[in-house]
Amino acid sequence: MKNKNNYDYLLSDLTKLNGVGKKTMEILKKKKVNNIFDLLWRLPKSYTDRTFVTKICDLQIGKVQTIRIVPLKYQFPRVRHLPNRVNCIDQSGKIDCIFFNSYEGYVRKILPLNEEVTINGKVNSYKGCYQITNPTYVSQDSSLVETVDNKYSLTEGITEKTYNKIIKQILQNLPILNEWHEKDVLKKFDNESWNNSIIKLHDPTNIENYKANFYKRLAYDEILASFLVNSEIRKKIKKIKKISKKFTKKAHNEIINKLNFDLTNDQEKTLNEINIDLNSKCKMFRLLQGDVGSGKTIVSLISALSVINSGFQVALMAPTEILARQHFILAKKLFPKNISIELLSSKSENIEKKKIIKELKSNKINMVFSTHAIFQKKIIFANLGYIIIDEQHKFGVRQRKLLSDKGGDNCDVLLMSATPIPRTLTMSVYGDMDVSIIKEKPSNRKEVKTYSKLENKIDDVIKFVKKEIKEGNQVFWVCPLIEESKKLDHQSSVKKYKFLNKIFPNDVALIHGKVANDEKEEILKKFLDKEYSILVSTTIIEVGIDFPNANVIIIENANKFGLSQLHQLRGRVGRGIKQASCILMFKSNLSANAKKRINILKNSNDGFEISEEDMKLRGFGDLLGFKQSGLKNFRLADPIQNEDLFLMAEKQIRKIEMENINIDKYKALLKLYDQADIINDMV
């Protein structure tokens, strides 16, 4: 029994492999294969067939997607530096595959003419045509597989033979690891050990066996590792002792009495959860999650006032100046006059800024509203007790950890996010935090009415907009990213702006990616002040800003957006008591998939439900940019197919937490699955 319990082999770099040349190693490095363990997850090709396949007509620009296409024509330019191009189709549309720095032979091999091929890559658009640059070849018709060797996804420069040789070598040297799962857990997977599972994973007779125990076991390993690391971080933060804050009903009532509405049950419930944490002797690290417009701001301000009354300072950080200002103005209205609050803006005069900084240090200011500028080194708080961070779902675990450290031990942390996520993902995305959820919307809200319209019916839409403007309402007009290039994107919104400005002279404003931040905020402010009735924009208008007067949102080319994103855009209207509408515009007749998506939106106003559906339709990796937060795509586990495993892992984590089970036996699991660093960082 060689290499017993020695996972070092798996973590060592590729030089440990015999017969692997420098060139192969470099190619693999470029593909983010850094050690032997990484290679285990480059699966035989049939596994990848399960990858979500999209029709060309449903492609979304800028996203990595898998399509099944037929190559029709090669274009190999004789001019150097020009890319090779292959025109391809599926039953719903056309796409070009572009290859830079590649040989004709390679292109011919992975895209043989008139044969169906599955490829994967980031989709962009050039001169109105879809294209994928340097796609990854996923598979060919499975009848072509004759040999016992596995077919792996081809990477230019490495042959199938080399791949198989490498994998065989690794499997032969696979260390036998001590089992980390408990007996009853393991029994659920028919006692498949990690080693056996890996060997079976690469056995050509086993491929596509997603329901097999070996496959499930490996998926479960992955889920548990991800949950476990978050749970450890949470435990560590909870061990930090702090001076508890006193919560009195007084602060609560002082604010409530100034409002012309009552808090919803969920607002009261979450406020109570927050107050219990503030009161306790342990540091709070909590997420307040609630759909757009569910009223998170009030909850955070009431809790902030409690903290101020307990003698601490509070900092609220918003993603943009305009949002920070909105929160500041609201607090000015609601807080008692003796509470000193300030807005620290990059636009304030220097003298003003200096004064604020000085007064934060001398404890003259009770609460400050700002953007991330609040975290500059020169800003020192006399007695910071609470940080509130608005609209930051894109922070990853590491960034959140840094934040929690920043304020020091006595500082409680509340993050707010309007991005509902599917239940199965909560533990991997937010498992390091306690989570409070507002599900219920204020009762005075009317649901936004959602319509779909073909683009050639724009006259009807204009008529509708005219009527709304006459009634004093304002309109968002969203042009999606049509092209990958910012320049073209901006041109398309400029065009729409010009078009609308002819119909509604001097009543249309425009924002796109090229407008500088300062100017953008100025335009948004003017729109808030009702200087314009229509705001044409790309999707850059932030979540969170309260536009009480905007009642209509028109979203062009709506099938370019995911469901959750459409739901968030829709949430920008309908904050007041008037009926609001959302018009989704489409270029051509809708595909069955697009129809399905619209119906989901028409029938539901519940962000959580919509995020579940979105995940089912699109896979989870792309849900609202969570990729940017460092949330890794799982290698095997799939939140849709393996929901039971996610729930099982959640149960196991609760058990570990409740019974205070030592996690030493999971050390190899955490090390291998690249999750241990962050825990060690924390000691």
Ligand code: ADP
């Ligand atoms: P979000 O959760 O998206 O941050 P906000 O806090 O901006 O939502 O609240 C949206 C709007 O709803 C605000 O105008 C706010 O005054 C209002 N609001 C908040 N709570 C209630 C409530 N319980 N009843 C009625 N309106 C409310």
Ligand code: MG
């Ligand atoms: Mg908000």
